[in-house]
Structure formats: C-alpha cells, structure tokens
Amino acid sequence: EAAVTQSPRSKVAVTGGKVTLSCHQTNNHDYMYWYRQDTGHGLRLIHYSYVADSTEKGDIPDGYKASRPSQENFSLILELASLSQTAVYFCASGISNERLFFGHGTKLSVL
C-alpha cells in the first residue's frame, strides 16, 4: 500500500506566524498535491507538483507557497498565517491524477 506521511499531525499557530507543513512519500510517485478540507467545501487544491524543483498553482494558491526539493518531499508554507487558514490539510501523491494516495492530514488551527 502506498505511503504518504505528513507532519505534524496537528499544529496550533499564531496569526502572522510562519507555518511549514511537510509531506514525505515512499511510493516513487512523480505527482504530489496539497489540498485543504473545510466543512461544506470538500477538498480544494492549493498547489501541486509533477517533478522535483517545480510547483504549480492549484485553485486556491493565495497565501500559500510550496516547495518540492526532491521527488519524495513536498512542503506547504504559510508565510503569514491567518485565521482563515484554519483547516485540515491533506497531502497526496500519485502516478497520475487517476488515483491519489492521501496522507492522514494535518489539522491546523490559527489563533
């Protein structure tokens, strides 16, 4: 079974602070994604990447940066965290968009 590991599992951050969410996959997948999940909105794509050292904007990239330093690692960075960024964040990997393997999620609370 594909393995996607996210860290931390939960985090409390202060408004205006910097937050980094990490994702590591051992699936040898080229494609990695960051989604956020909010009640009533389902999963919304923030950033994605299909090769190391390159990232693409998803549907809601504002306020977020992404970094893909290697095939295995994909980070999501909130330079100035805001209350509206409180959500559950899921990282996923895949050979293509046809089947995504999700991590267990990071619950972020911005106070």
Added chain:
Amino acid sequence: QQQVRQSPQSLTVWEGETAILNCSYEDSTFDYFPWYWQFPRESPALLIAIRPVSNKKEDGRFTIFFNKREKKLSLHITDSQPGDSATYFCAASLSGSFNKLTFGAGTRLAVCP
C-alpha cells in the same frame, strides 16, 4: 465557481436500502470521474471511477451511472451496510497526468442498522 456539485449534502438510509448520491459538473471537457470515500478521522481513498466512453460502471454493490448529455452522474450503493457510512466525494478532471482533479463538497452518508 464550483465546477463539481454534489447533492444531497447528507443522506440517511436504513441497512439494506439503496443509497443514491448525485453529482453534476460544468466543464463538458471533463473525461474522468472518480469517487472517493472518507471515513471519520481517516483520509480520502479512491472507491470507483468512470470515463464517459461508458454510461455505467459497476464494482460489487457500488455502481456509477453517467449521463453525458446532462453532465450528471450518480453513485448507487445497493444493500447499504452500516460500514458504508462515510463522506463520498465526486471528482472530475481531464484525463492525463498533468491535469488536476476538482472535488465536489461531498455527501455525508449514514446507514442505520
């Protein structure tokens, strides 16, 4: 704008009944439609998927019905079991590796014993 819409937001059925979850989309160029399910405190996982070359896809008790003309699809769960209680997400994309998936807001299904 919401390109993929799901209804109802929540659904409760009795064990043994058929649950019907609906999905519609706006972009007529979408050609790949997966359904993901998510159990409480778990991550989403692929359940079943369909391409418009066919109008029906079956996998055990789970069936997708697809209507390309109306840009609608539905997921039917026959003989529903309490273990089917989860949130179901419809998604859509252009097939091909570089195309992103767009998810709907989900339908929360509860199956009562």
